[in-house]
Amino acid sequence: MSLDTAPPPARQQRRATPPAPKGPSAAARWARRAPLLPALIFTIIVTQLPFVATLIISVLRWNSLDPDNRGFAGFDNYAAVFTDANLRSSIVTTVILTVVVVVVCLVLGLGLALLLDQKFRGRGLVRTMLIAPFLVVPVAAALLWKHALYNPEYGLFNGAITWLWSLFGADRPPQPEWISDMPLVAVEAALVWQWTPFMMLILLAGLQSRPMDVVEAARIDGATPWQIFRYLTFPHLRQYLELGGLLGSIYIVQNFDAVFTITSGGLGTANLPYTIYQTFYQAHDYGQASAAGVVVVIGSLIIANFALRVVSSLLKDEVK
């Protein structure tokens, strides 16, 4: 991050600030920067230095249970990351988990946002009820799903099945062991429940920022609701769908709480954050945990690259 003094490109000049006088004195420039510096320096120290350290540790042979055998390992840790079956499967799990949760949340969130965009009785209350899942502390939500919903003996799901079966006079209702029968789906369902409101909120904001006069004109010209959705609403929503998808990916890729709580990483649900946590916290293999960390960073940077572009297009809209 260089703070050199090139004149800002024209598009960044927004209402207000009169064009900076040519060559303000160094003192004036530093006076402008001063309020920014504490936050900037703090962020650089606390968020950037650890990654530099991770990068360095990732090429070291370092297991804290074997402190005497420390040294330079070159790319051995990376080779281990890509050949270790556990780590490889956790990469696959992370990708599946993220893609499934984000896509399902986007579809459900879009449906709910379209509903909430209509007028009906009690809309405010419906909105509040739909946001609630997002406001349950993630660990608490995971505990709730694990014990109160999925439990095969007394969980709500199997309880509801028993109740429905008895309603029709049938006995021997099916009582699936949700978590052990479909561990990854169990984690995904709990995450979808928590994250759908997030997508809904972003998409609803998008829907409500539509230029309504255009929609109205199309309606008067005889466009069907489907045509309006296909040719007006959807193109407008595209950047909001992208934003929701990318922010969702960033948060879900990092998910630790649900995996840790619902399955404790067992039954093939360990994702990268959980595996790294375990490599370092339980196996004490610092070098390998760091190499895996670097792999996650690279993966995230690829997503982030797209995310930044989307956010920047939204910021540019505002700057215009």
Place this chain on the structure above:
Amino acid sequence: MRRLVGVVAWFSAILFFAPVAWMVLTSLHSEPDAATNPPSLGAGLTLQGYEEFFGASTGQSPWPPLINSFSASIGSTIIVLLLAIPAAYALSIKKVEKWTDVMFFFLSTKMLPVVAGLLPIYLVAQFTGMLDNISFLVILYTSMNLPIAVWLMRSFLAEVPPEILEAASIDGAGLITTLRRVVAPIAMPGIAATALICFIFSWNELLFARVLTGVVAGTAPVFLTGFVTSQGLFLAKVCAAATVVSLPVLIAGFAAQDKLVQGLSLGAVK
């Protein structure tokens, strides 16, 4: 059509809300009533689950973790605001050169996965004797929320009409007066929303707290992980625990409802 929309919307809302309602209802049942199949919806209500959670029989009080969570969340939120407001000022009202680059630097730090920096952070804590210390969590939560706060506060401060600022400076108002009398009243709702969102994120955080704290500085989510393995009849107690720990977030979240989406999208969506 309109009727159908209403029915579908209400049906989805009830479906999504049901687990939350179930959590609260179960927390108010006695343990034998909580764990039945089929569920006993109409069973008598009792506060036993809450008494158990607050340590009636085990003597293990959840108050220290709850207080730790409050200290870490409130402490980090205050520091975040103290750092973010001046920074946002320099990124919106009196802009530094290349302010968009600075914004994207802040944003990019949010995109790096926390877990990749965990080990060095742990080693630093160990080296400086800050393991199991709430102040260390405060520093980490500050760094976790600062980018969000900078983006949010900038989008709020950008709404201060420049004409007012010009008028103030023509009337001879100094920087401090302008900030106090002109900017602060307009930005106040934004500051409140930012504070609530930072509070929620700190309160929810598990990974750092789990790795870096122990008996002394453990936070409420860490306390909750004690319920991961089930032993005996304890469903009402778990639901009471989940309800109590979620309560501050539910309150803060509903209070900041309108600004929630702006906060979660880092101010990109209004």
